[in-house]
Amino acid sequence: VERQHRGIAEALYLLSHVVIFVASQEKYADDMPSRLLCRMDSEGKPYYIVFNKADYRQTDDELVTLFRDRGLSIRGDRFFRIPFMNSSELSGETFMSAVRLCVDGIMRDCSPSALNSVRRDDLSRIREGLVEKTDRLLSSAESEEKAARSWLKELDALVGSTSEKLLEEMASRQDRRNLSALKKQLGQIFSAYDVLAKPRRYIMSIIKSPLRVLGIVGPESAGGVREDFLKAREKVNNWPIHAAMDRLNLLILETLSPSSTESPLFKALRNKDLPLKEDELEARILEEQEKLAKWLEATIRDLEAGLPKSKRLGIYSTSLIWGAAIISFQTVLGGGLALLELAFDTVLAPFITKGSVELFIYRELRSINREMNSLYQEGIRSIFEEQKERYVTVLESHLAHAGAWSSLLKVKEALEGET
Numbered sequence: 001v002e003r004q005h006r007g008i009a010e011a012l013y014l015l016s017h018v019v020i021f022v023a024s025q026e027k028y029a030d031d032m033p034s035r036l037l038c039r040m041d042s043e044g045k046p047y048y049i050v051f052n053k054a055d056y057r058q059t060d061d062e063l064v065t066l067f068r069d070r071g072l073s074i075r076g077d078r079f080f081r082i083p084f085m086n087s088s089e090l091s092g093e094t095f096m097s098a099v100r101l102c103v104d105g106i107m108r109d110c111s112p113s114a115l116n117s118v119r120r121d122d123l124s125r126i127r128e129g130l131v132e133k134t135d136r137l138l139s140s141a142e143s144e145e146k147a148a149r150s151w152l153k154e155l156d157a158l159v160g161s162t163s164e165k166l167l168e169e170m171a172s173r174q175d176r177r178n179l180s181a182l183k184k185q186l187g188q189i190f191s192a193y194d195v196l197a198k199p200r201r202y203i204m205s206i207i208k209s210p211l212r213v214l215g216i217v218g219p220e221s222a223g224g225v226r227e228d229f230l231k232a233r234e235k236v237n238n239w240p241i242h243a244a245m246d247r248l249n250l251l252i253l254e255t256l257s258p259s260s261t262e263s264p265l266f267k268a269l270r271n272k273d274l275p276l277k278e279d280e281l282e283a284r285i286l287e288e289q290e291k292l293a294k295w296l297e298a299t300i301r302d303l304e305a306g307l308p309k310s311k312r313l314g315i316y317s318t319s320l321i322w323g324a325a326i327i328s329f330q331t332v333l334g335g336g337l338a339l340l341e342l343a344f345d346t347v348l349a350p351f352i353t354k355g356s357v358e359l360f361i362y363r364e365l366r367s368i369n370r371e372m373n374s375l376y377q378e379g380i381r382s383i384f385e386e387q388k389e390r391y392v393t394v395l396e397s398h399l400a401h402a403g404a405w406s407s408l409l410k411v412k413e414a415l416e417g418e419t
Helices: 003-015 031-043 060-068 092-109 112-171 176-193 197-213 225-234 239-256 264-268 278-305 318-334 337-351 357-397 402-417
Strands: 019-024 047-054 079-083
Touching: 003 031, 019 031, 031 047, 047 060, 047 092, 060 079, 079 092, 112 239, 112 357, 112 402, 239 278, 239 357, 264 357, 278 357
Parallel strands: 019 047, 047 079
Antiparallel strands: none
């Protein structure tokens, strides 16, 4: 019953080939001795029961039945009863006779000549038990690997569906009421095609001068290309991305978390450092937008550098291509690719003639716009993939190392190879 005694008993049990289990009516009722007896029975360890201080009125068969009723497969020839010594109805000779009967029964199986056989049989039993346990462990490993693959597949599906739904929502977020404003912006940019545009702007500047002095009309904007990028990005609301990420983390807990609160994976999935924090997510979004801005700058620069001088002058101007690209940049960040294409089609149609430089510009802008949209979508997906990898790392940290199962398989094969 004492913890220290249990440790000694455990060591002796593991070293033994045969156990003599001495119990009495009151001691057998204790939990620890009873559990040890059940363990020996389930493991197939050869054991004898010596029932001490037995009531002389109880027969061996009655006591054996008592143990069998507890689910123990007691053999009658391995059960011995020692009567209570102080009973006035029993003589010392009766007691000694019971002791001799017990000793003779045990020595019949464990005589010096039979010890090698007993030891060999016990080692064979232990070996078979180890093979059975390694089989169960290897089976568990296979089940664990299968469950992990299913878990990862479901995680991948959750991440994919959440990010794609976000991109769909972003693409449809701008309604048709914004189309007129967008068409107006594009119209102003492509008014460069109109040969009378410059005189009209000069006349309008004369008209607006007194209004500007009175503060009715504000000053003209004089921002550069980089400033245009920053302004475009400032107008973009990133809350849908944050909301989608929160939704994903909640879905993972609802769908992939073990139900047991004691499970290590249950606790690990609720680590506050596992989800991307708000500032981390915002930094990743800005990082992807910055990549997109740099790509657009380089693309426009390469496009301009590749054009003949005759095409870079006159009807095709830097401000034209930059202006349309900036609007494309802002619209793509806001998720309005379809809206931008519709505006292009309606605004640019009057300016395009087949085979002209204008058609070349139009096609280039649409190509830039489509590729930019694709790059931004990939950037958004990469943020969700980064969050997914955090969950993958958590799962992998709770799986047994592949080398452990390989070593266990070798142990099993070695045990099966022994005779």
